[in-house]
Amino acid sequence: MPRLLAFLCCIWYCQSVELRGSSPEGPRQLSKAEASQLLDEAVAVFQRPENKQRLLDAASVANKEQDPTQKMMLMMSNVMPLAQSMMHDPMTKYGFSDDDALAVLSQVQALAKGDATMSAKLELLQGALQGSVH
Numbered sequence: 001m002p003r004l005l006a007f008l009c010c011i012w013y014c015q016s017v018e019l020r021g022s023s024p025e026g027p028r029q030l031s032k033a034e035a036s037q038l039l040d041e042a043v044a045v046f047q048r049p050e051n052k053q054r055l056l057d058a059a060s061v062a063n064k065e066q067d068p069t070q071k072m073m074l075m076m077s078n079v080m081p082l083a084q085s086m087m088h089d090p091m092t093k094y095g096f097s098d099d100d101a102l103a104v105l106s107q108v109q110a111l112a113k114g115d116a117t118m119s120a121k122l123e124l125l126q127g128a129l130q131g132s133v134h
């Protein structure tokens with residue numbers, strides 16, 4: 001039962017982040033060039049020493065959790081909001097709100113398919129969000 005509750009809370013959190021502040025039709029579409037530039041900015045933001053440490057600290061709390069559902073909840077409640085706050089300026093620059101982060105990430109992932117450079121940068125970011133910042 002606790003796992004189901006944690007899972008449902010995680011889904012609710014993801015949906016509320018997605019829906020809050022977004023227009024009914026969702027965020028605008030990025031071009032591949034914009035997605036690549038935003039990805040470059042995200043890598044630069046997450047690799048700043050102070051941001052790296054903050055991400056590592058937040059992720060290390062979640063990574064200590066043995067239960068995968070609880071771990072995911074901790075990642076969503078600690079790491080994701082931190083990453084969103086770090087990406088505020090780049091997101092705003094491209095016309096997005098902090099609440100558009102998951103939808104924008106999904107767009108970037110779709111645009112990166114088949115592009116080795118963008119895919120490598122996405123792997124770096126995903127690692128950062130899981131506590132393995134290089």
